[in-house]
Amino acid sequence: MNDVSTWAILLWVVLPYAALAIFIVGHIWRWKYDQFGWTSRSTQLQERKMLKWGAPLFHYATFAAIGGHVLGILIPARWVSGIGISEHFYHWFAAIAGNIAAVLVIIGVVVLAARRMFVARVRSATTGVDYLALILLLIIILTGIVPTVVNLFDAYDYRQTVSLWFRGLFSLNPDVSVMTTAPFIYQLHAASAWLIWAVWPFTRLVHAWSYPLWYLWRPYVVFRSRRAKAPSEPGTGGRKWRRIGVPY
């Protein structure tokens, strides 16, 4: 490990684990204390024409991209070849499906970002963390797409490098050296992806965990009786939320 610089350790070992820790603890904290802030913070009331295209495009393409990552990073290459999918086919499939998703996600995020920046009503409903999350997403998407496009011509096999390091993180044995030799664009992509995990619990992105699938089978009209509830914590005025950054 001597040939690895402190920076590399910070970036490829400390950052991932710290981000993961913040992600988990942050979510627990937010869930406990900020139910009131846990929302998609929709801005459709303020603007609907751009949202109509931007939001569905962005979300559906993002889900496709997330699916692709699960395939490409979490599932080892030998499993794929094990079920008889050739290397060549895999590459072409990843490139084509990835590129379609990429184009759509880019259109979506550009529309959404433009809306945030140029529509005054939406801009005034935007907080600092909203910008942070959008900028990180923009970086992740752009740095994620460039290699996919480039890969069409010149195959850098991230499944033998980046993916190894990534999976190594989960077996507590990350191979830092493969990341130090990875192209810069992969490094930027990986670093900002970890960063977004770290800021996730403090942004509107928490809405993603509340996908109301239960709606499909619950009864339409919900009845509630005046239930007993544990007394609230002193100093919170009975509220289960605090604004982030505001002293109690």
Add this chain to the structure above:
Amino acid sequence: MRVMANVSMVMNIDKCIGCHTCTVTCKQTWTNRPGTEYVYFNNVETKPGIGYPKRYEDQEQWHGGWTLDKKGRLQLKAGGRLRKLLSIFYNPDLPTIDDYGDPWTYDYQSVLNAPLGTPNPSAHSISALTGKDMTVQWGSNFEDDLAGAPETALGDPNLKGLEEQVRMEFENVFMFYLPRICEHCLNPSCVASCPSGAMYKREEDGIVLVDQDKCRGWRFCVSGCPYKKVYFNHRTGKAEKCTFCFPRIESGQPTICAETCVGRLRYLGLFLYDADKVLDAAATPDEKDLYQAQLDVFLDPNDPEVEAAAIRDGIPYDWIQAARRSPVYDLAVRHKVALPLHPEYRTLPMVWYVPPLSPVADIVHAQGYDHSDPDRVFATIDSLRIPIDYLANLFTAGDTDLIRSVLRKLTAVRATQRAKQLGLPVDDGLAASVGSTPEDLEDLYRLLAIGKYSDRYVIPPAHAEEAGRLMGQHEQLFCSLDYDGGPGMGGGGPAGPHGISSFQPTGTASAASTFRSNDGHDHFNLLGSTGEAFTAGHTHTHAHQNGAESAVPFWRRKKTPGLAAEAGSA
């Protein structure tokens, strides 16, 4: 039979003077916060007019409420559950802020700071959304008193099929006010549309609320409500709606909008209903039968069988008694003069309206006739297509006969009272001709025209022994009363598990969590009252719950010989 109770309201439109006091007091109480500038839990519309938000009544445009599918099953007008989940990223049926009107304030500072001698300094209008200068385009009261009606009012969805005539008969133009709050529906489509399950109907009193902690901002309730009475707070990203002033209702007090109504036209009371019948009623095939179907869902609180079932289903006995004295039950079921607003939305709304006789009476009057001559008014009612059809589109899904019969009854009340006042002979057959009895018409007169506080509002308080359980819900709205140690928290209270004692603001120390009122009952103290501050009106309400004899409302007392004697000696 599964008996449930629903607090409900009836508004007598004839008495509404369009003063917006209800709107202002409700707003000052509940929505005077950033993010809710455009939110009106109570608003008053001039009809004909397109309403607030624009054309909200046109469900072909907004897809609110319920509809029947091809097999006659009840379905949300905006589509099924899967469709909702797939269109969650962009809700195709959501009004934008321009449909309500961009909320604004004024740059008063520029007026205050204007240099001495500036001729007519003026304040700019500033958008509450962006803080920037803006041109005011629309707002909740832009149609007041038919302002701009030649341009906008013909867009009123209730004028469907009548536009030509309204244009032609401009001299017969009519107008009335329609105060609106959430209907606290028996089959609320807002609740059904909420994917998070954050909206709910309370089992005990039927009030429909949004759990602020559970709402995730998917904004389907806003579009799901056909009355557009759920609003989206653009600051918090959560939905909010009329709460039926539940902290007041729980303590037996009328809602703010009713309490402050200048026309004293709002009635509050209980309905007992059969929860098992609700869905079938809402799925009634013919829209015009929905009114009768909803009447059939209501239960007669005087029926011993209903009483037994109500007790079995956990309805407290004083609530059953209150249901017997309920003015809303009397107006809607006994006298049949109150009608639901837009029954065709199939939500089974629980705020009903006594339709206005004034547009008809005005026209009779304008033609030089005495508007309390029943023959003349009946003739006019029959010949006046526009107001009748219009009222039918509002209240009976287009059934004009029903509107006619209600207006006739109201005319008959006026005619009998006028005859009595002037010492003229009262037409004996009049009451029967409108399907009533002279006694019932007299009751109706008293309820509509005199309507004392204690008779307009018959609200059984929530039970004091439930105080602890109620707390759970108060915490969910951020109510200004439930700060630690505040009246909503039951005074000082024990220190928490951390041993930290509560913050105790000065001035409310005497407010205990419950108090004993003059009626000898324990009441849950929400508003920091010490019991002594209760006004005469409130004690009236409670006094009725004491003895069996005073449990009879005054407009019925004449029938009881004992009480008549009492009244005579007074």
